Amino acid sequence: MNDIDYDRLSTAELNAIHAQLLEAYEAYKRxxxxxxxxxxxxxDEQLDLSLEMLDIVGSGDVLTDRSGLDSRNYGGLDGIPEAKDLFAQLLDVSPSELIIGGASSLTMMHDTLSRAMLHGVFGSSLPWGKLPAVKFICPSPGYxxxxxxxxxxxxxxxxxxxLQDGPDMDQVEKLAAGDDAVKGIWCVPKYSNPDGITYSDEVVDRLARMETCAGDFRIMWDDAYTVHHLADEPDRLKPMLAACKAAGHPDRVLMFSSTSxxxxxxxxxxxxxxxxxNMNFIRKQLAVxxxxPDKLNQLRHVRFFKGPAHIEAHMKKHAAIIKPKFEMVLNLLETELGGKRIASWNKPNGGYFISLNIMDGCARSVVRMAAEAGVTLTKAGATFPYGHDPRDRNIRIAPTFPTLSELKTAIEILCLCVQIMSIRTFLNRRGANGAETYV
Amino acid sequence: MNDIDYDRLSTAELNAIHAQLLEAYEAYKRxxxxxxxxxxxxxDEQLDLSLEMLDIVGSGDVLTDRSGLDSRNYGGLDGIPEAKDLFAQLLDVSPSELIIGGASSLTMMHDTLSRAMLHGVFGSSLPWGKLPAVKFICPSPGYxxxxxxxxxxxxxxxxxxxLQDGPDMDQVEKLAAGDDAVKGIWCVPKYSNPDGITYSDEVVDRLARMETCAGDFRIMWDDAYTVHHLADEPDRLKPMLAACKAAGHPDRVLMFSSTSxxxxxxxxxxxxxxxxxNMNFIRKQLAVxxxxPDKLNQLRHVRFFKGPAHIEAHMKKHAAIIKPKFEMVLNLLETELGGKRIASWNKPNGGYFISLNIMDGCARSVVRMAAEAGVTLTKAGATFPYGHDPRDRNIRIAPTFPTLSELKTAIEILCLCVQIMSIRTFLNRRGANGAETYV
Known part of the structure; x- marks a missing residue:
């Protein structure tokens, strides 16, 4: 059924295809x-790659960090020195520009904004929570x-x-410069969630340089997928902290990452x-x-990962497991939806998602229809603020967890649902079904 | 020098003792x-008791929890079921009344009050941060x-x-009933920090029953030392959540503990x-x-500690290590300070501290003087709100970390400083030194 522009088919042809697709869908449902x-x-296979980490901080091993601090005991507010070194290399910052946390970067982001509301950020004249309004720019779809x-x-x-190289910077600059209630922006700058886009150097520089009405504007730079490559030639992201320093705005960016x-x-x-x-300001509050954080777990990670080269090799093993899944999804999308002018999607060089855009007004129905056949997708609209996708068209596909065979079935069902809802949309537009209106 | 009431000695005698003590102090200083x-x-010896825990969640072990969830992967917002069971038994609550966190109960307490400021607690009509004032009752000395x-x-x-059986409940009841800005109270109900006091049943019941002006009053019940006994006959704390339920105030208490x-x-x-x-209200925010939390570490703990009986046995090993330290401190205090009417202290049945009260106005000088001889004590005043001990007399002794021989030296120095400052206080009071005034 490849390369058929649905909208050029006759109503009878569309109805016939619809009947076929629905039959296939019902068969899956059963x-x-x-x-x-x-x-x-x-x-699971990915998790197994790090299994040995569980054996290298045992009762017989040295449990002190490089400074001599016993990792079992209290102390070490912002991490052990060797963990700081490792992450500093990964994030292109110096160890003094780092704070190691617990197991979750999400928690660090939540806590950072909680603190901003309660106490402000470095340089704030008031806690954000005392202001009449606080606004954030949210490139969408997003996390x-x-x-x-x-x-x-x-x-x-x-x-x-x-856009294809990051957030629409014309919009961002206008918002940031025009309103002192605009205090920040969310960014997933590399292999973005869900689009898989890596920000261009120009976008990085414009973010670093732009005028902001709020003196305490913050870029929440969630570099979650910094080493999570899928392509042989990884995307390269311009180092953000250096860019901010060069632009004279060293305090503008707060970066986050994790080994999750x-x-x-x-x-x-x-x-x-x-x-x-920024870090010293936060360390003071963190001390309360x-x-x-858990220092034994930091030891485990440092001893297992050693350095950036070893992490790179490790990530290639991850890629070897998940790349076939991404390829299968992309191939199926191409086979089932390609050329029909009913969908478009990205081909990410890394990260965890494929972002599928279908016909306007169809995403919620497709997600519901897939769920009725046993396929749980990310809730439609979830990739937009307040869960509201204004065009109701974006579906986030997360291919990593299911097995290849499960994934194949799930995507086949998804593609059936997308085609069915697309045909119904065309037919409804034509008003060609008489009393019967597909919803 | 035992059993000499300093204040009954002549000025000449006091000056002579002062000279001797000062000589001993200067010798330590050198x-x-x-x-x-x-x-x-x-x-370190205490930490070694749990070393085997580091070997029991290895690459060859089952890494799923009882529900089948892979502890390595995402999920399990409030803990794995077997960890909930274990802590539920320890804290006399049901598993659904528990949330397991990361490594730090301090973080859970901080976050609970941060959330209260930002969002209120269950039953609040407004976030506490939107109120003109929020007040907390702080039994002192405290943590x-x-x-x-x-x-x-x-x-x-x-x-x-x-007081000897917990906070002065007359004061607590009056404050709680009299002002709707009074939103809570801090309690370390068992082997309190630093006094080592366990709340009596009557105190527990009065806290549970008392009238509070604020409908969303909360008792922050930091049960940090619940199994940390030193005496053969452990103190018994009346279960607080049950008491609150019985009193018709089931939502009044928030309890905290940890394996730290x-x-x-x-x-x-x-x-x-x-x-x-309370827990459901918090779970909703926690999900954001x-x-x-780290589920592998929960698995380690559950597999190592098994159940309350095993924890009890484990805590006896802790006690065997630290009890001699407590006894040495208490013996030295008795030998050096007893009978002189210059100090009093508690003899705790558990916990981590000995609380020493010396003559009014002397604590800061003693802590400074000890520091000059190389003994770091908890900052004077730290056990009171805003670091202000109104009588400047409380010193918190933490005997667990140093070796017995280090501890002996440290306490001897501390006792010298206390005696020296006491004598100076007596002499200053008498104005007997002419031009020389000890400060």
């Missing part, structure tokens, strides 16, 4: 499947959990478009980075929140 | 010691890090007295507990802050 593609979770943090904290979200999808999502190491001013 | 008794840290959280969040602290001083301070498991209303 299988009572249960396939989950809702979240970007590594699969639903970023938006959930804003929603919880009452930070107003302004959705702007993602390098080692274990449930027991990784998270990190944040930024100027020493904690005596220190 | 040794250029470096002894740290500032924090309640377990010693400095509790007070630091209040100070960071701008919660006004009202110091009230600790059971397993590893730097890599333990923390927990909070309370009514299902994190995808879940």
């Amino acid at each position: 299988q009572k499947l249960s396939l989950d593609m809702s979240r970007g979770k590594p699969c 639903d959990r970023h938006f959930a943090i804003c929603e919880l904290l009452g930070i107003e979200m302004i959705a702007i478009d993602m 999808k390098i080692s274990f999502p449930g027991a990784g190491v998270a990190v944040m980075a930024g100027s020493e001013n 929140q904690t005596i220190g | 040794q250029k010691l470096s002894l740290d008794m500032s924090r309640g840290k377990p010693c 400095d890090r509790h007070f630091a959280i209040c100070e960071l969040l701008g919660i006004e602290m009202i110091a009230i007295d600790m 001083k059971i397993s590893f301070p730097g890599a333990g498991v923390a927990v909070m507990a309370g009514s299902e209303n 802050q994190t995808i879940g």
Whole structure:
């Protein structure tokens, strides 16, 4: 059924195809499947890559860090020195510009904005929570959990478009310069969630250089997929902290990353980075929140990963497992949806997602229809602020967790649903079904 | 020098003793010691008790929890089922009344009050941060890090007295009933920090029953030392959540605990507990802050500790290590300071501290003088809100971390400083030194 522009078919032809597709869909439905593609979770095989990490900090091993601090005991507010070194290399910052956290960078981002609301950020004249309004620029589609943090904290979200090289910088610059309530922007700058886009050097520079009405504007730079390459030639992201320093705005960016999808999502190491001013400001508050993060787990990670070269090799093993999954999804999308002018999607060089855009007004129906056949997708609209996709067209595909065979079935079902809903949309537009209107 | 009431000695006799003590002090000073008794840290020998825990969740072990969830992957917002079971037994609550956190109960307490400021607690009509004032009752001396959280969040602290069976309930009841800005109270109900006091049943019941002007009053119940016994006959604390339920105030208490001083301070498991209303309210916000805590570390703890009986046996091993330290401190205090009417102290049945009260106005000078001889004590005043001990008399002794021989030296120095400052106080009072006034 390749390369058929649905809209050029006659109503009778469309009805015939619709009947065929529906029959195939109903056949799947009868299988009572249960396939989950809702979240970007590594699969078991990926988790096994780091298994040895669980054996290298045992009762017989040295348990002190390089400074001599016993990793079992209290202390070490912002991490052990060797973990700082490792992450500093990964994030292109110096060790003093780093804070190591617990297992979750999401928690560090949440806490950073909570603190901003309660106490402000470095350079704020007032806690953000004391201001009449706080607004954040949200390139969309984006990461639903970023938006959930804003929603919880009452930070107003302004959705702007993602383009092929990052956020639409004309929109970003206008918003940042025009309103002192605009306090920040969310960015997933490399292999973005869900589009898989890596920001161009120009976008990085414009973000670093732009005029902001708020003196304490912050870029929340979630570099979650910094080493998560799929292509042989990895994308290269211009180092953001250096760009901000060069532009005379050293305190503008707060960077976040973690090993969640390098080692274990449930027991990784998270990190944040930024100027020493920013880090010292946060360290003071952090000293009230904690005596220190889990240092034994930092030891495990440092001893297992050794350095950037070893992490690079490790990530190639991840890629070898998940790349076939991405390729299968892309091939199926091309086979089933290509040439019909009903869908478009990205071909990411890294990251965890494929972002599928279908006909306007169809995403929620497709997600619901897929769910009825046992395929759980990320909730439609989740990739937009307040869960509201204005065109109701974006579907986030997370190919990593299911097996290849599960994935194949799930994507086949998804493609059936997309085609069925597309045909119904065409038919409804034509009003050609008389009394029968597809919804 | 035992059993000499200093104040009954002549000025000449006091001057003579002062000279002797000063000579001994100066001799210690010349040794250029470096002894740290500032924090309640377990010693290496205690940490070794849990070493095997590091070997039981290895690459060859089952890594799923009882529900089948892979502990390496995402998920499990509030802990794995077997960890909930274990802590539920320890804290006398049901598993649904628990949330397992990361490694730090301090973080859970900080985050709970941060959330209260930003969003309120279950039943609040407004976030506490939107109110003109928020006040907390702070039984003092107490835990400095509790007070630091209040100070960071701008919660006004009202110091009230600790009596022999808990906080002065007459004061507590009056404050709680009289002012709707009074939103809570800090409690370390068992082997309190620093007094080592366990709340009596009557205190527990009065806290549970009392009238509070604020409908969303919360007891921050930091049960840090719940199994940390030193005496053969452990103190018994009346279960607080049950008492609150019985009194018709099921949502009043939020309980906190951790394994920091059971397993590893730097890599333990923390927990909070309370009514299902409270826990569900917090779970909703927690779902935005994190995808879940470190589940592998929970597995380690559950497999190592098995159940309450095993924890009890484990804590006896801790006691065997630290009890001689407590006994030595108590013996030295008795030998050096007893009968002189210059100091009093508690004899705790558990916990981590000995609380020493010396003559009014002497604590800061003694801590400074000890520091000059290389003995670091907890900062004077730290056990009171805003670091202000109104009588400047309380010194917190943390005997667990140093070796017995280090501890002996440190306490001898401390006792010298206390005696010297006491004598100076007596002499100053008498104005007997002419031009020379000891300060």
